[in-house]
Amino acid sequence: MTRQIPTRLAALAVVGVLLVSLPLLGLLARVPWTGFLGDVDDATQALQISAVVSALATLAAVTLGVPLGWVLARGTFRGRTVLRAAVLLPIVLPPVVSGVALLASLGRSGPVGGLLDDLFGITLPFTTAGAVVAATFVAVPFVTLVAEAGFRGVDRELEDIAATLGAGPWRRFRRVAIPQAAPALAAGVVLGWARALGEFGATITFAGNLPGRTQTLPLAIFFELEQDPEAAFSLSVLLVLVSVAALAVARRSWVR
Amino acid sequence: MQVMAAALLVMVAGACAGPDSELVLGVASSLNEVSADLAEAFSAVSPDGDVQLSASGSQVLVSQVRGGAPLDVVLTADAATAQAIAALDGWGDTVRVAGNRMVIAVAEGNPLGIEAVSDLANGELTIVVAASEVPAGAYTDELLRRANVRLIPASNEASVRGVLTKVRLGEADAGIVYQTDLLVGGITGVPISDAINPTVDYYAVALESGGSRATEFVEFLLTSDGQQVFAKHGFAP
Numbered sequence: 001m002t003r004q005i006p007t008r009l010a011a012l013a014v015v016g017v018l019l020v021s022l023p024l025l026g027l028l029a030r031v032p033w034t035g036f037l038g039d040v041d042d043a044t045q046a047l048q049i050s051a052v053v054s055a056l057a058t059l060a061a062v063t064l065g066v067p068l069g070w071v072l073a074r075g076t077f078r079g080r081t082v083l084r085a086a087v088l089l090p091i092v093l094p095p096v097v098s099g100v101a102l103l104a105s106l107g108r109s110g111p112v113g114g115l116l117d118d119l120f121g122i123t124l125p126f127t128t129a130g131a132v133v134a135a136t137f138v139a140v141p142f143v144t145l146v147a148e149a150g151f152r153g154v155d156r157e158l159e160d161i162a163a164t165l166g167a168g169p170w171r172r173f174r175r176v177a178i179p180q181a182a183p184a185l186a187a188g189v190v191l192g193w194a195r196a197l198g199e200f201g202a203t204i205t206f207a208g209n210l211p212g213r214t215q216t217l218p219l220a221i222f223f224e225l226e227q228d229p230e231a232a233f234s235l236s237v238l239l240v241l242v243s244v245a246a247l248a249v250a251r252r253s254w255v256r
Numbered sequence: 257m258q259v260m261a262a263a264l265l266v267m268v269a270g271a272c273a274g275p276d277s278e279l280v281l282g283v284a285s286s287l288n289e290v291s292a293d294l295a296e297a298f299s300a301v302s303p304d305g306d307v308q309l310s311a312s313g314s315q316v317l318v319s320q321v322r323g324g325a326p327l328d329v330v331l332t333a334d335a336a337t338a339q340a341i342a343a344l345d346g347w348g349d350t351v352r353v354a355g356n357r358m359v360i361a362v363a364e365g366n367p368l369g370i371e372a373v374s375d376l377a378n379g380e381l382t383i384v385v386a387a388s389e390v391p392a393g394a395y396t397d398e399l400l401r402r403a404n405v406r407l408i409p410a411s412n413e414a415s416v417r418g419v420l421t422k423v424r425l426g427e428a429d430a431g432i433v434y435q436t437d438l439l440v441g442g443i444t445g446v447p448i449s450d451a452i453n454p455t456v457d458y459y460a461v462a463l464e465s466g467g468s469r470a471t472e473f474v475e476f477l478l479t480s481d482g483q484q485v486f487a488k489h490g491f492a493p
Contacts, residue, residue, distance in 0.1 A: 108382075109426035125427045126382065126410035208411025208422070209387060215412075222414070226315030226389040229322070 039234035046220035057135035057196035069147025099205025130207035131214045135196035143192040150184025186253035194246040277305025282327040285415040290489040313415040328466025334391035338459035348462035353477040355492035356456035360446040361433045373403040384428040385409045392416035396432045402452040436490040
């Protein structure tokens with residue numbers, strides 16, 4: 001039996017690889033490596049904001065996404081498909097639409113945002129918390145999707161055995177399901193974090209752009225492109241490297 | 257396979273089309289509406305082909321020209337951006353085509369009673385401005401410097417339209433925009449005294465890819481027909 005890949009498929013696959021990789025190679029070619037560390041150093045403020053926002057967003061996304069993944073994997077209620085579609089929607093939604101939706105609902109004059117403002121004096125737009133909300137909004141689906149897949153792989157017999165030994169549902173979830181799904185959950189954390197780190201459209205639309213408060217690294221790159229394109233190239237490469245690392249980590253915990 | 261190859265061919269052909277008859281205008285955000293009318297008026301006198309519009313922040317226009325976007329004419333909201341684009345393209349000259357002033361945009365009816373630029377220094381207010389990287393932001397910086405007002409904005413928006421939107425939606429209490437932006441409605445403008453208000457100049461640059469039709473368009477902007485369209489949208493000559 002031959003396992004050769006048909007030539008026409010291979011040719012199109014090569015075009016696909018080039019399309020995806022050439023822009024990144026072009027970026028590497030344009031980076032002023034001598035000034036790289038200096039450019040990164042100048043962006044310390046944006047780096048700090050990105051670190052804080054992506055960490056908090058990941059924490060929130062895991063707190064909400066893991067239970068959602070469990071509900072979707074184990075729930076037998078009607079409307080589960082609709083629920084899954086609703087939760088996963090931000091993955092395919094244009095980020096600017098996510099931002100517009102957040103602004104319409106959580107903005108100062110939105111129904112939920114207005115309530116937050118009236119009751120607690122909390123306004124989300126133009127705050128670091130708003131940037132966290134925007135990043136969480138887009139990160140939750142990734143965590144949910146991967147967590148659901150992980151929970152589906154959990155051996156139910158082990159849970160049944162735990163049940164016969166007297167373990168309640170929460171204990172079975174924590175002591176049996178979580179350890180088995182751990183690699184998938186780790187991958188979900190990394191993917192969710194990477195998505196939160198890269199968030200641009202929803203952030204600039206909902207949280208605005210203020211250095212030291214809501215200007216994350218992607219926003220800084222967008223504005224730097226006009227002032228100092230070379231610095232924008234350096235910061236872009238930094239994010240490419242971080243993304244590559246994130247994919248490598250996610251893959252290692254996923255494929256085992 | 258043939259279908260896919262054909263689809264690819266169409267996509268590539270589509271990406272390359274343009275120089276013959278279609279004229280693509282890259283315009284600064286604040287020129288979005290007037291440009292649509294200018295394009296229509298120009299089509300009436302020069303019906304050779306479509307005129308397409310692409311509006312973005314001026315800093316994006318520079319990146320687009322640098323990146324080889326298929327633009328034929330660029331309209332910017334300041335001299336510096338136009339000069340940068342003319343230098344990148346190395347073909348047409350910058351031509352001043354219209355003027356504008358800055359104004360404080362507040363919610364309809366001015367419920368907070370904002371009267372002057374100095375009122376914006378109040379830390380209780382949520383103020384948005386355009387980022388220094390875009391022309392409206394550079395004009396705003398100049399205006400605040402002249403007024404000797406230091407304000408801490410809630411956001412440096414990517415375009416002047418972003419500022420306008422945040423005020424219109426009630427997310428911000430005030431913002432600094434162009435006089436002409438007020439025509440979109442749903443918003444009240446508080447005038448800024450002439451002593452501190454910078455003069456805003458709009459420039460056009462015909463790019464090499466647009467050829468003679470691009471030059472023709474820029475010349476049209478200076479005719480009485482073109483200037484009338486600008487005036488209708490609140491621009492100064």
